[in-house]
Amino acid sequence: MPHDAKPITSVWTRPQRPQREHLTREQIVTATIELLDAEGVEALSMRKLGTRLEAGATSLYRHVANRDELIQLAVDDVFGELDPPVAATRGTWRTAVSRVAADLRAMVLRHTWVGPELGQVGLLHVGPNAVRVTSGLLAQFRAAGFPAGEDDRAAGALMAYVVGIATSEAAYLSLIARSGVSEREWLSAHGPDSGEEGDEGEETDPQQVREDRFAYGLDRILDGLAARLAPGGDGDPRPTGR
Incomplete structure (x- = not known):
């Protein structure tokens, strides 16, 4: 690194300053979320957040350097809503991974702004809650029999599916919320698949349709990953020829 280059800083490595006022980083993050x-990411500004907290922007800058750091902290805080990963064992990896996937989807749907932001947060800025979740996933794939390197690819494939479909779903639900009608009413008026019916011609719950579609895609992702292992999901991954 050139001697005059500035070191890369991170909100996670910078020590917190001694508290000199009632406002804390935790309060700032809660208000940010x-x-x-x-109102969404576009509405977030240091001035607007300061007004919400009845504090000046200067007070916020004692805890965070800028708006980007606020978002990094908020992203990691919502990752803290996910349950701690269960202990990794070879025979239960698929059940455990499915639970993490369902919890992650639910979190993205609760916080519709977070999906697009996950792609903006680089590895340097990953916080402790996100590390706990990703480390737990890696442990599950290692227990299943994936070696180091492939376990990371397996976890990446799973996360890409979950975050991708949940982000699309969150955008769809936000559109409906802005319309002021229910999901069933919106589908009846707009969707080519509106008024989807069950096997016996009965109209189904649109939320259940979304749940089923997510579960179907998740199962196919896990089927593909399990196929890399020996029969039964145990043992070493099968060779790919690469």
């Missing part, structure tokens, strides 16, 4: 949930 509330604002993001209510």
